[in-house]
Amino acid sequence: MSNSPLVFRQLFDPASSTYTYLLGDSASGEALIIDSVFEHQQRDAALLRELGLRLLATLDTHVHADHVTGAWALKQRCGSQILLAANAGADYADRLLTQGERVGFGGRFLEVRATPGHTNGCLSYVLDDQSMAFTGDCLLIRGCGRTDFQQGSPHLLYQSVQSQILSLPDSCLLYPGHDYRGLTVTSVAEERRFNPRLGGLSNEADFTGYMNNLGLPHPKLMDIAVPANLRCGRPNADAADAQAAGEQAWAPLTFTFSGIWEIQPAALLESLAGGRGKDIQLLDVREPQEFGDALGHIAGARLLPLSELPAHAGELIAAGRPVVAVCRSGTRSAQATVLLQKSGLNQVANLAGGMLRWRAEKLPVEGAAAQ
Incomplete structure (x- = not known):
């Protein structure tokens, strides 16, 4: 033994x-x-x-x-x-x-x-x-x-x-x-x-x-x-x-033990490149003052604070496109994916590590951090 x-x-x-x-x-x-x-x-x-x-x-x-x-x-x-x-x-x-x-x-x-x-x-x-x-x-x-x-x-x-x-x-x-x-x-x-x-x-x-x-x-x-x-x-x-219908095949995602689908920063950047970004709804669920702080934000991201998310769930579902949620560390955006799934949106993922990971991997941003 x-x-x-x-x-x-x-x-x-x-x-x-x-x-x-x-x-x-x-x-x-x-x-x-x-x-x-x-x-x-x-x-x-x-x-x-x-x-x-x-x-x-x-x-x-x-x-x-x-x-x-x-x-x-x-x-x-x-x-x-x-x-x-x-x-x-x-x-x-x-x-x-x-x-x-x-x-x-x-x-x-x-x-x-x-x-x-x-x-x-x-x-x-x-x-x-x-x-x-x-x-x-x-x-x-x-x-x-x-x-x-x-x-x-x-x-x-x-x-x-x-x-x-x-x-x-x-x-x-x-x-x-x-x-x-x-x-x-x-x-x-x-x-x-x-x-x-x-x-x-x-x-x-x-x-x-x-x-x-x-x-x-x-x-x-x-x-x-x-x-x-x-x-x-x-x-x-x-x-x-x-x-098969329960799988997430629209991007290279990982399912976590906490029950959240995640996408890694490099995989998200690749999915957004070459005009394919139009197929993804990129939601930044931080507060407005964070959207332009030192971390900046990802090009094409829509600012939609977590507190406002439930009121917009219907329009996100009606758009018929997958959602990637983003926040500072990946915590609030993980909760955003849970809220959206409960609202009936199946194709939704969390950006692993949030903007902190995105910046640590030296990926491009807009806003204050890009100046």
Whole structure:
């Protein structure tokens, strides 16, 4: 095992209450993602880029019934492999995992543990030093996954939890696939003692009786999510078109982890050159006195202070051209992009670093600074 520090992030999808986990080896920069969500592929790719990590693989704990995996989409973006259980029965996976295998990233690895019961192809992943485990829907915080569909079995789930998860050291932190109350992490000792279904003095008969009488409705997205996840998230033609529509292809943009599309100063200058500037609405959202201060402003920029922006959103949308927002440092203009997107303008980007970066890169300006 490497001595390099572990990079770890716990991410959340509020629509399905799904946790996504990023693990990286700080020395090599290699990373894994567990239980990605299709709608957050841009977020995950942005975080990897900002942390300087290279995604080796996405791992799913099982074929999900409540959301579509982002495995296929991240493979297209990052060149990562798709890994999941051999028993999952899914197409398009690059590697099918079984009990006891290791998935390496840099000098670290995850141990694969088969934990069927919620579905037939459930896996849990244990970090090399057994300080952390990722249990998917097999074991939740003070709960567990249901066993009434997708080859579910109370008997198998009870055996899986007892033999593969609660057998880990007491101090091992357990990270679930979901939580619906805002809880984020538990431990083996806690669940062994306090889990009302699987802990304490509960035996298999107690657990089976509990699970067979839950009476829960099937997940709302099951008919969509399961077929898509059996393709590892590879979209059909309609879904692929919808994904493409959400991309920003009008300029060389970067999507940040904070959810903002950005354009670098040199890329903006190139986009404005050669008469192509007429295709972009360049908005400077600083105050009037700043427009002509020592930083100057970019040629062709329209002064529209942030406070006045909502009143002009309609005309900006009606113009039918992409918007690049500019301010001193990129902070106010980032907020401008959020306001415009909420108003219905999809093609909008922030100038990364604002006028400070623009001037630092010695790019041309007008106004006081050009005199």
